[in-house]
Amino acid sequence: MVSRVTEELLKWDREHMVHGRWPVGANNGIITDKSHGIYFQDTEGKEYIDGASQLLCVNLGYGQTEIIEAMLAEMRKLQYGMLFHGFSNVASIKCGQKLSELVPEGLNYFNFTTGGSESIDNALELARFYWRAKGRNKYKIISLYDSYHGVASGGLTATGVGRGYYDKSAGPLVPGSIHIPSYYCYRCMFGREYPDCNIQCARFLAEVIEKEGSENIAAFIAEPELGVGGMIAPVPEYWPLVREICTEYEVLLIADEVMTGFGRTGKMFAMEHWGVKPDIIAMAKGITSAYIPFGAVVFSNQIWEALKGRSLTTYTYSGHPACAAAAIKAMEIYLRDKVVENTVKVGKYALERLKRDFEPLPCVGGVNGLGLMLGIEVVADKATKKPFDPQLNIMQKLQDRALEKGLFLRMADIGGTPSDRIVFAPPLIATTEEVDKALDILYPLVANLKYGE
Numbered sequence: 001m002v003s004r005v006t007e008e009l010l011k012w013d014r015e016h017m018v019h020g021r022w023p024v025g026a027n028n029g030i031i032t033d034k035s036h037g038i039y040f041q042d043t044e045g046k047e048y049i050d051g052a053s054q055l056l057c058v059n060l061g062y063g064q065t066e067i068i069e070a071m072l073a074e075m076r077k078l079q080y081g082m083l084f085h086g087f088s089n090v091a092s093i094k095c096g097q098k099l100s101e102l103v104p105e106g107l108n109y110f111n112f113t114t115g116g117s118e119s120i121d122n123a124l125e126l127a128r129f130y131w132r133a134k135g136r137n138k139y140k141i142i143s144l145y146d147s148y149h150g151v152a153s154g155g156l157t158a159t160g161v162g163r164g165y166y167d168k169s170a171g172p173l174v175p176g177s178i179h180i181p182s183y184y185c186y187r188c189m190f191g192r193e194y195p196d197c198n199i200q201c202a203r204f205l206a207e208v209i210e211k212e213g214s215e216n217i218a219a220f221i222a223e224p225e226l227g228v229g230g231m232i233a234p235v236p237e238y239w240p241l242v243r244e245i246c247t248e249y250e251v252l253l254i255a256d257e258v259m260t261g262f263g264r265t266g267k268m269f270a271m272e273h274w275g276v277k278p279d280i281i282a283m284a285k286g287i288t289s290a291y292i293p294f295g296a297v298v299f300s301n302q303i304w305e306a307l308k309g310r311s312l313t314t315y316t317y318s319g320h321p322a323c324a325a326a327a328i329k330a331m332e333i334y335l336r337d338k339v340v341e342n343t344v345k346v347g348k349y350a351l352e353r354l355k356r357d358f359e360p361l362p363c364v365g366g367v368n369g370l371g372l373m374l375g376i377e378v379v380a381d382k383a384t385k386k387p388f389d390p391q392l393n394i395m396q397k398l399q400d401r402a403l404e405k406g407l408f409l410r411m412a413d414i415g416g417t418p419s420d421r422i423v424f425a426p427p428l429i430a431t432t433e434e435v436d437k438a439l440d441i442l443y444p445l446v447a448n449l450k451y452g453e
């Protein structure tokens with residue numbers, strides 16, 4: 001039984017509010033109300049460990065008062081300052097300067113947005129603007145089947161998860177989009193095994209560019225590690241090969257670091273794992289640790305030079321001073337508190353425990369991921385990799401049971417993603433003790449997962 005106040009709020013919510021990836025007209029009965037550290041509380045005072053940083057965005061955890069103070073100070077000074085018509089504002093300039101300390105060398109040019117979907121669509125537009133500025137009509141975009149790139153039209157079109165559904169319900173999507181198999185080895189679309197596969201998924205990109213004609217291809221976009229698809233990292237050869245192919249065929253490489261950026265994988269930006277420099281990076285989420293909506297598109301000197309003197313697309317809230325102030329403070333905290341180093345240490349600890357305790361379980365097909373962006377593959381039959389019957393709704397049951405015990409975990413569900421995977425991605429400030437606390441709750445739930453009960 002919940003209190004009358006909560007029940008009334010829940011009822012109004014059910015009758016009026018839309019929730020992402022949840023049936024219209026329903027909610028899950030939890031209204032978040034307060035937060036601190038790696039925990040949030042509902043309106044009934046029940047506390048949950050945030051085992052997924054909500055949408056893998058609250059990278060610095062809750063209660064970072066310095067970010068709040070920085071936003072307030074900026075709000076008192078300048079409530080809004082557009083970046084349109086040649087105007088600028090101090091906070092957004094300083095934010096660009098701070099960001100240039102974190103991004104790979106040479107990617108020193110910025111367009112600000114208010115979130116991931118805007119960053120992605122802006123990055124795709126930027127790629128097309130670039131080629132037109134060079135006098136070439138390269139416009140097609142290649143992306144991966146198991147990818148997620150947000151819900152604005154360009155990103156939704158490039159997105160691979162739930163493709164048929166979005167095409168049917170929101171289509172027609174944007175023309176000029178091509179999907180190729182992802183780097184998800186466990187369920188390889190080519191039916192190959194690593195390393196004998198010779199990284200066919202990466203080499204296939206070259207084949208597709210040749211068939212479509214490189215003169216038509218503007219960019220290849222992908223996440224450095226698949227996020228919504230279930231926290232799946234590529235083999236080490238993948239990204240260097242893709243970089244080579246993009247360079248050879250004159251195709252821009254866009255890294256969607258909306259989820260992986262700002263330390264999540266144990267590097268400030270995930271592409272650093274493979275020493276690969278994209279032409280464009282799209283980012284959001286962790287840039288303010290989700291305290292306020294913000295995002296950025298960061299790009300190369302080559303693109304900047306080609307576009308000099310032209311007019312590009314941006315948004316009313318691009319470079320909003322309060323958001324920029326929050327981002328500056330968040331970036332200072334990432335550096336000062338050695339958050340990336342903590343992610344490496346705690347992520348290693350979590351992965352080792354997952355491999356030791358969870359991987360041998362009959363319903364676990366494998367565990368992988370980088371830093372604190374980890375995924376546990378849930379299968380009905382380990383030998384054949386057969387997933388549970390989707391009718392059993394196994395991932396929803398798992399999530400409900402974890403919530404009952406005070407743990408929030410995100411689930412990749414075979415209904416909309418390539419397989420059933422439990423996401424483990426707490427805030428990057430988590431300690432090894434907190435990881436144990438979360439995994440102690442999760443372990444019996446996964447160990448008891450038999451026959452989809």
Ligand SMILES: Cc1ncc(COP(=O)(O)O)c(C=O)c1O
Nearest residue numbers: 115116117148149150227258259
């Ligand atoms: C890789 C990736 N790209 C883009 C997006 C879209 O970001 P937003 O929800 O802020 O629009 C997301 C969101 O989860 C994401 O994970």
